[in-house]
Amino acid sequence: MEARRPWTLSCGVVLLAALAPACFDWGAYEPVAGTTSTSGEGAGGAAGQGGSGGGGGGLPDCTGDAFECLSDGTARECVGGNWQSLGPCPLGCDEGERACSVPSNVGAEQVGEGTGAADVPSGGGDTIFDTDTGEITVDGTVLRPAGEGVDGDTGIAFATQAQGSGEPGLGVFAMTGLTVQAGGVLRGTGANALVLLVSGDVQIDGQITVATADHQAGPGGFAGGAVGTAGDGPCAGQVGTGTYPGDNCTSGGGGAGYAGQGGPGGASDCTAPDDHSGGSGGPATCGTPELVPLVGGSGGAGGVVAGTNPASQPGPGGGGGGALQISAGGTITVSGTGAIHAGGGGGGEANEAGGAGGGSGGALLLEAPVVTIAVGAVLAANGGGGGAGDCN
Amino acid sequence: MSDTPATGGTANGEQSGPGGDGAAGTQGEGQAGIVQDNAGGGGGAVGRIRINSSSTPTVDGTVSPADATGAFTLGAIQLAES
Numbered sequence: 001m002e003a004r005r006p007w008t009l010s011c012g013v014v015l016l017a018a019l020a021p022a023c024f025d026w027g028a029y030e031p032v033a034g035t036t037s038t039s040g041e042g043a044g045g046a047a048g049q050g051g052s053g054g055g056g057g058g059l060p061d062c063t064g065d066a067f068e069c070l071s072d073g074t075a076r077e078c079v080g081g082n083w084q085s086l087g088p089c090p091l092g093c094d095e096g097e098r099a100c101s102v103p104s105n106v107g108a109e110q111v112g113e114g115t116g117a118a119d120v121p122s123g124g125g126d127t128i129f130d131t132d133t134g135e136i137t138v139d140g141t142v143l144r145p146a147g148e149g150v151d152g153d154t155g156i157a158f159a160t161q162a163q164g165s166g167e168p169g170l171g172v173f174a175m176t177g178l179t180v181q182a183g184g185v186l187r188g189t190g191a192n193a194l195v196l197l198v199s200g201d202v203q204i205d206g207q208i209t210v211a212t213a214d215h216q217a218g219p220g221g222f223a224g225g226a227v228g229t230a231g232d233g234p235c236a237g238q239v240g241t242g243t244y245p246g247d248n249c250t251s252g253g254g255g256a257g258y259a260g261q262g263g264p265g266g267a268s269d270c271t272a273p274d275d276h277s278g279g280s281g282g283p284a285t286c287g288t289p290e291l292v293p294l295v296g297g298s299g300g301a302g303g304v305v306a307g308t309n310p311a312s313q314p315g316p317g318g319g320g321g322g323a324l325q326i327s328a329g330g331t332i333t334v335s336g337t338g339a340i341h342a343g344g345g346g347g348g349e350a351n352e353a354g355g356a357g358g359g360s361g362g363a364l365l366l367e368a369p370v371v372t373i374a375v376g377a378v379l380a381a382n383g384g385g386g387g388a389g390d391c392n
Numbered sequence: 393m394s395d396t397p398a399t400g401g402t403a404n405g406e407q408s409g410p411g412g413d414g415a416a417g418t419q420g421e422g423q424a425g426i427v428q429d430n431a432g433g434g435g436g437a438v439g440r441i442r443i444n445s446s447s448t449p450t451v452d453g454t455v456s457p458a459d460a461t462g463a464f465t466l467g468a469i470q471l472a473e474s
Binding site for chain 1 (some may be wrong): 394395397398399400401402403404405406407408409410411412413414415416419420421422423424425426427428429430431432433434435436437438439440441442443444445446447449450451452453454455456457460462463465467469470471472473
């Protein structure tokens with residue numbers, strides 16, 4: 001893991017030069033010019049007042065409703081003849097629209113909180129980002145310890161953030177750059193969705209995954225249902241209708257929905273009254289196209305036990321794929337060897353019972369001024385397969 | 393894993409049904425489990441993919457779900473409210 005502190009140096013310079021109260025007091029970056037006061041007095045007043053006013057009695061700093069994107073990554077607009085800072089523009093600035101470009105789901109100021117870059121190497125095991133604690137590990141070695149704020153060694157900042165009721169929280173990592181080398185794997189774990197905020201460039205030659213392969217959810221997703229129960233989440237698959245003592249037939253559990261409908265579980269096809277309806281697939285009503293809020297996939301339904309058959313052991317439903325957001329101030333490039341996965345889990349294995357439903361795919365949100373998905377690259381948020389029924 | 397659907401589980405025994413395939417590619421909906429004495433479970437649906445950028449993004453690689461499903465969309469980066 002490379003640790004760089006370019007912003008620490010920058011902040012130090014600003015603090016010494018202008019005695020600004022904080023490194024990220026963006027209003028202090030633009031001294032007000034052109035007043036009749038001495039330049040030192042005018043600049044000092046502007047910094048202390050957040051750019052809202054200069055010395056008195058002079059010509060206006062600006063005219064009309066001018067708007068400027070500045071080279072230091074901020075923007076300002078003219079209000080009453082004085083420049084007023086609009087703060088950071090972490091994902092760019094649009095003079096035509098007179099506004100800063102900012103990340104979805106999180107605050108603009110969070111993008112600049114990291115002071116070091118992350119480099120996921122090839123080989124040596126997956127690099128795990130824990131979205132609940134902020135810990136980063138590889139092969140059991142702690143690269144970044146758990147805890148909120150900026151880590152002194154890596155310069156990677158972490159914070160958790162709530163979303164709405166019934167929605168997963170966010171585990172937000174902020175850094176200056178992100179590279180995943182070919183053969184390297186960055187894996188998100190935890191209950192919160194994974195958010196990677198990068199003030200510079202992102203280069204993905206390896207793999208980033210928030211996918212799941214079993215009943216557990218990916219980060220920001222929902223778990224598959226236990227035996228005899230529906231999956232978790234707003235678009236969960238539903239369990240098949242019940243059985244009764246002596247019954248030897250069970251239906252399949254429903255797959256979870258998200259952007260599409262989950263597949264229904266198959267009906268059991270025995271002689272009445274041993275036949276039962278399969279569980280409904282989850283609806284296609286989850287999430288928004290913008291992925292605001294950021295929510296992963298729902299869980300498939302668990303299978304149903306066949307009557308009182310002691311050998312009947314259905315499997316759990318597949319978990320929903322996780323949710324990942326990457327917001328960068330520079331470029332995001334997924335090369336021909338790169339991939340990002342958010343697949344749902346498959347329905348669990350059954351023994352003398354109906355199959356369980358698959359989990360739905362999760363959510364992938366990429367945003368940057370320039371995004372390139374090269375030939376050979378893969379972005380996938382696929383649904384998990386349904387489990388088979390078993391009848392030995 | 394790319395745009396190839398995750399295959400549903402394979403049936404074990406004549407009276408058991410395979411699971412439905414998971415959704416992928418241009419198929420946004422999970423497939424139904426197959427009817428049998430002990431039937432298969434349904435496949436999961438696709439999730440969502442979104443790319444926001446200031447210019448038209450270059451998308452030459454494989455994206456699953458495909459844009460035909462409506463689950464893969466492009467948009468502009470959000471602007472701050474002044």
